[in-house]
Amino acid sequence: MASDRCLPYFMLLILISGFTFVPTPVASSSSIGINYGQIANNLPSPDDVIPLVKSVGATRLKLYDADPRVLRAFAGTGVEFTIGLGNDYLTRIRDPNQALTWLKSNVQAYLPSTKITCITVGNEVLTFNDTSLTANLLPAMQSLQGALAKLGLDDQVTVTTPHSLAVLETSYPPSSGAFRRDLAAPLTEILKFQARAGSPFLINAYPFFAYKANPRQVPLNFVLFESNPGVVDPSTGLHYDNMLFAQIDAVHSALASLGFRNLTLHISETGWPSKGDANEVGATPENARKYNGNLMKIMAQKNGTPLRPSGDLNVYVFALFNENLKPGPASERNYGLFKPDGTPAYALAPNGSDAGGNGRPASKSGSPPPETATPTPASTSTSSSTGYLAISSGVERCHHNGRTLLVLCLAAIKLLF
Ligand SMILES: *[C@@H]1O[C@H](CO)[C@@H](O)[C@H](O)[C@H]1NC(C)=O
Ligand SMILES: *[C@@H]1O[C@H](CO)[C@@H](O)[C@H](O)[C@H]1NC(C)=O
Ligand SMILES: *[C@@H]1O[C@H](CO)[C@@H](O)[C@H](O)[C@H]1NC(C)=O
Numbered sequence: 043m044a045s046d047r048c049l050p051y052f053m054l055l056i057l058i059s060g061f062t063f064v065p066t067p068v069a070s071s072s073s074i075g076i077n078y079g080q081i082a083n084n085l086p087s088p089d090d091v092i093p094l095v096k097s098v099g100a101t102r103l104k105l106y107d108a109d110p111r112v113l114r115a116f117a118g119t120g121v122e123f124t125i126g127l128g129n130d131y132l133t134r135i136r137d138p139n140q141a142l143t144w145l146k147s148n149v150q151a152y153l154p155s156t157k158i159t160c161i162t163v164g165n166e167v168l169t170f171n172d173t174s175l176t177a178n179l180l181p182a183m184q185s186l187q188g189a190l191a192k193l194g195l196d197d198q199v200t201v202t203t204p205h206s207l208a209v210l211e212t213s214y215p216p217s218s219g220a221f222r223r224d225l226a227a228p229l230t231e232i233l234k235f236q237a238r239a240g241s242p243f244l245i246n247a248y249p250f251f252a253y254k255a256n257p258r259q260v261p262l263n264f265v266l267f268e269s270n271p272g273v274v275d276p277s278t279g280l281h282y283d284n285m286l287f288a289q290i291d292a293v294h295s296a297l298a299s300l301g302f303r304n305l306t307l308h309i310s311e312t313g314w315p316s317k318g319d320a321n322e323v324g325a326t327p328e329n330a331r332k333y334n335g336n337l338m339k340i341m342a343q344k345n346g347t348p349l350r351p352s353g354d355l356n357v358y359v360f361a362l363f364n365e366n367l368k369p370g371p372a373s374e375r376n377y378g379l380f381k382p383d384g385t386p387a388y389a390l391a392p393n394g395s396d397a398g399g400n401g402r403p404a405s406k407s408g409s410p411p412p413e414t415a416t417p418t419p420a421s422t423s424t425s426s427s428t429g430y431l432a433i434s435s436g437v438e439r440c441h442h443n444g445r446t447l448l449v450l451c452l453a454a455i456k457l458l459f
Contacts, residue, residue, distance in 0.1 A: 074341050075102030075124075075358035076379070077311055080109065082365040084382040088115035091362070094380055095121060098390070099338075104310065104358045106165065108148040117155040124160040124310075124358075125149070127186075132164055132178035141185035142192060150193055159199060161186060162310070166206040166246065168225050179203060180232050187239055200241035203232070204310040207247045207289060210296055215275040216282065216349065219292030220299055233302045242356070243302075245293050246311035249285040250324065250333070250373075257323040260285075266314075266329060267336035280348040286312060286337070291349040307353075312337070313360035316387050318373035325373045327388035334359060334379065335390045 076095065085091075088111050095103065104124040105112060113123065125148065127135055134140045149158050163183045167175055183201050190196040207213070209229070211222040221229055236243060249265040263270035265285045272283030275291075282288045290309065297305050314333035318325025337357065346353035364378035364387060378387050 073099060073101040074338055075104060075122075075356070076100045076362045077104045077106075077313075077358050077360045078112065078362045079106055079360070079365050079368075080363075081368045082363060082382060084366060085363055086382065086384055088112045090384065092116065092119060092121075094362070094384055098379060102358065103362075104162075110148075113148075113152045113156045113158070117152065120157065123156060123158045124162060125158055126162040127164065127182070129164045129167060129170070129175060132167075132175060132182045135163070136178050136181040136185050138185045138188055141182070142189040145186065145189045145193060145195070149199060150195065153195070153198075160241070161199060161201050162244065163201060163203045165204050166208075167203060168228065169206040169208045176228055180228070180235060183232070183235060187235070196239075201239060202236060202241040202244050204244040204246055207245060207293075209245075210292060212296075213289060213292040215273075215277060216280070216288045216291035217275050217277045217295050219295035221296045226300065230300055233297070233300060233305065237302060237305060242306040242308040243293075243297060244308050244310035245290075246360075247286060247289045247293075247309055248312060248314075249289065250314050252285060253324045254318075254322055254373075262324065262329070266332040267340060268332060275348075278349070282348060287347040290347050290355075294347070294349050306356075308356040308358070310358050311360040312357060313377045315373035315376040316364075316378075317376035319371050322371055322373050325376065331388045331390060338390070 076098070078091070086094075088109075091112075092115065101120070102122045102124070103112075103116070104126070106126045107128065108125045113125070116123070127144075131144075135144060149161070152158060163186060164175070164179055167179045170176075183203065186201045187196065190199055190201065209221055209225055210219060212218050212220040233243070253260045253262065253265045261270055262268075264272065264283070267284045267286075270283060272281050273288070274281050275288075280291075282291075286309075290307065293307055294303075297303065297307065314330040315322070315325040316327040316330040337359070341355055341357060344354065345351060346355060359379065361377045361379070363380050363382055364376050366375055366382070368374040376387070379390070381387050
């Protein structure tokens with residue numbers, strides 16, 4: 043199968059990265075996770091998906107449901123699963139008895155051969171602005187946690203919920219990151235619960251949206267992890283050469299400002315579409331290859347963000363497959379690393395192109411990366427993050443180039459919806 047050709051490249055990549063940058067054993071190098079969305083009618087059977095997942099070196103998968111076919115197929119593979127309960131489950135699951143019943147048949151039944159380690163409750167609930175949905179979120183999480191404890195599984199399975207980046211009211215500079223004021227109260231209660239339970243805070247972050255909204259003002263190389271001057275956070279002096287890291291650190295700052303500095307943060311979705319509608323600037327195979335390929339390289343280097351340099355990045359690319367039944371603009375159906383027939387949506391490894399965009403060399407070995415590799419990505423199933431960064435119109439005046447002006451321009455970025 044086509045993906046077999048990709049395997050040598052990824053092994054080489056891991057070896058190079060491991061020996062060049064990572065003092066710890068190669069096997070522990072942070073691996074990429076992938077969102078396995080299935081809003082499609084033409085996807086391969088889960089058994090045929092196993093080699094694809096391995097071909098890109100992914101060791102973690104995230105489902106938007108608890109598809110028994112997938113959970114059965116991946117038994118014994120060692121792949122770690124995050125499974126999901128959709129927003130329409132919250133009312134039911136807040137009932138402790140229903141939570142227990144659901145856990146028994148959707149989690150306990152597969153353990154330990156299928157390694158389920160995390161349950162996401164709802165998706166981007168808070169940014170729906172639906173008060174009854176929001177009101178059900180924490181009780182549903184609590185019921186599941188209680189049921190896990192009852193089954194003795196609470197030390198191996200955690201409960202969390204993914205948020206859109208639009209939970210932020212301020213995202214630039216990263217040190218000023220702050221949550222929407224109207225969400226501070228419900229979020230604080232959820233964060234207290236998560237701090238006690240020890241579960242990670244999840245955020246879906248798409249620099250693509252920022253670029254698409256302002257292609258003339260947002261530097262493409264800054265969002266694609268390619269070489270660029272970057273920006274400096276004026277209050278910390280920290281240098282950012284890619285937008286994803288700036289977004290992640292904005293979330294770290296927002297968490298800290300609510301008193302949850304130590305909560306683990308994972309990126310539950312990020313990615314780049316290889317195709318879009320005519321007005322979706324930037325949705326090309328070339329940009330998707332750069333975004334996901336560079337992201338994988340950065341992950342392999344195992345460095346954190348400027349604000350948390352030693353924090354392991356834990357990222358789930360969206361998505362494994364192009365999903366032909368997703369509604370919305372064409373980009374929504376084209377986030378996949380793979381086409382439904384199992385062939386790569388684009389070649390992930392660059393032909394020796396510069397991928398050192400975050401200030402670190404992509405490879406010190408001097409050998410150009412082979413070109414047959416496959417992609418790595420991220421996707422969203424029922425909804426996608428609506429939050430993105432956009433530059434306010436007031437800064438149109440400062441669009442000349444050069445580092446200083448770029449800093450000034452980006453300092454005026456603010457979060458829109
Ligand atoms: C939700 O509310 C916020 C704050 O009032 C607003 O900015 C945002 O556009 C709303 N989102 C939706 C999806 O209605
Ligand atoms: C956060 O973590 C640091 C280092 O592990 C620890 O010293 C500190 O007490 C923690 N803070 C809180 C609020 O838990
Ligand atoms: C990548 O390498 C292949 C094989 O060497 C070559 O045919 C192709 O033109 C190259 N593509 C680019 C963009 O350099």
